[in-house]
Amino acid sequence: GEDVEQSLFLSVREGDSSVINCTYTDSSSTYLYWYKQEPGAGLQLLTYIFSNMDMKQDQRLTVLLNKKDKHLSLRIADTQTGDSAIYFCAENRGTGKLIFGQGTTLQVKP
Amino acid sequence: DTEVTQTPKHLVMGMTNKKSLKCEQHMGHRAMYWYKQKAKKPPELMFVYSYEKLSINESVPSRFSPECPNSSLLNLHLHALQPEDSALYLCASSPGLGSDTQYFGPGTRLTVL
Numbered sequence A: 001g002e003d004v005e006q007s008l009f010l011s012v013r014e015g016d017s018s019v020i021n022c023t024y025t026d027s028s029s030t031y032l033y034w035y036k037q038e039p040g041a042g043l044q045l046l047t048y049i050f051s052n053m054d055m056k057q058d059q060r061l062t063v064l065l066n067k068k069d070k071h072l073s074l075r076i077a078d079t080q081t082g083d084s085a086i087y088f089c090a091e092n093r094g095t096g097k098l099i100f101g102q103g104t105t106l107q108v109k110p
Numbered sequence B: 001d002t003e004v005t006q007t008p009k010h011l012v013m014g015m016t017n018k019k020s021l022k023c024e025q026h027m028g029h030r031a032m033y034w035y036k037q038k039a040k041k042p043p044e045l046m047f048v049y050s051y052e053k054l055s056i057n058e059s060v061p062s063r064f065s066p067e068c069p070n071s072s073l074l075n076l077h078l079h080a081l082q083p084e085d086s087a088l089y090l091c092a093s094s095p096g097l098g099s100d101t102q103y104f105g106p107g108t109r110l111t112v113l
Helices: none
Strands: A009-013 A018-023 A031-037 A043-050 A055-058 A061-066 A071-076 A085-092 A098-100 A104-109 B004-007 B010-013 B018-025 B031-037 B044-050 B053-057 B064-070 B073-079 B087-094 B108-112
Touching (some): A018 A085, A043 A055, A043 A061, A043 A071, B018 B087, B031 B064
Antiparallel strands (some): A031 A043, A085 A098, A085 A104, B004 B018, B018 B073
């Protein structure tokens, strides 16, 4: 199908790791993105991964890409209350049009 | 500097009003985008400009009229909107089209009465 899929909700305790999963559809997608949206705000680019990479690490964030299964994940280490937000994965099929998942709401409990 | 700015932050308008949303970037990007986002949903692409020319129009009603006066500015003119047009309107820019990374502004929260 045409959809990028994400689970809708994840709840973790402060200090735990969070893993947000995404499946995408187009094996020819060149870049895959994670955006964070806090309430009332725009989309903040968190990180992205090029399709020929398996993993990318940036401080507390680790992105894993399984191209065979078209599966993307975002791991946040030592999750803080400030990480509470909606996380969108998106694929870029090279047309200028981003295809977004439905967004995963991350709730961090103290 | 990866900043896209949008004004106003909030806008309330009646169905007979004419208003405009503004977006600006100074990153030298040549592609700019308008998205509409309803609560708890992902952004939906409306328009794409590349080198100041309209490149993509996602079958948006004519009551929304985009304009790109120069490479740094993008406007969205609004006229005769409906209450269901109330949403967060996001602007984004990227160095070029294709696979380039898009950077988003903070959005304008529009309420149509």
